[in-house]
Amino acid sequence: MARPDQRAAVVGVHGSRHLAEHLMVAAGHDPGDFEFGQYDVTDPFRLLRDGTFDLMLIKYSPREPDIAYSRPLMFDGRAVFVGADHPLAALDSVSVEDVADYDAFARPGTFPPDVWDEVVPPRTPAGVPIRRVHPMTTIEAMVSILATTKAVHLSFQSLDAVLPPRVRVVPVRDLPAAPVRLAFPRDKALRPQAAAFVADAESSVAR
Structure with missing residues (x-):
């Protein structure tokens, strides 16, 4: 039985997971190495806070004091x-x-x-x-x-x-595209796979 830190990192998405998969490929990660889950827009951060998700793909920068965010990784029209x-x-x-x-x-x-x-x-x-x-x-x-x-x-x-x-x-031609980021708990250490994905995704957009 795999230890908890050896299970695949779980990424929360809303609707389609293709943006997350695009980011993974751009960062040099195989989407097949991750698991995906859907979050509920009526309580979007619940599964991140309770540990079900390691990361979430989000838009903008919600003012949630217990959640941290990557730099913008792409933009969604x-x-x-x-x-x-x-x-x-x-x-x-x-x-x-x-x-x-x-x-x-x-x-x-x-x-x-x-x-x-x-x-x-x-x-x-x-x-x-x-x-x-x-x-x-x-x-x-x-x-x-x-x-x-x-x-x-x-x-x-x-x-x-x-x-x-x-x-x-x-x-909609006159609203700016939304920044897409990865969200994760602020005061909880990320498991290695999730931490590596965040770091590599940020590095890929800095190049």
């Missing part, structure tokens, strides 16, 4: 998710000002408020309020709302990989 029949669905790209015409999603559970304000801004750059009203729980529930209403969800282009055809992913 912004997009809006809409139903296939939505007025914005056929466009090549949109402005966030266009998105404000439709109801968006509210912050889920204990998701960090400062990060949700980056994901779904309370106002557009022109000062128009974004109506954050729909409940955000799971990807499946979000898809159902998008497919049956005129709701919109401001999110990231990378999630195109996990969404069904009845949802369109339209790039």
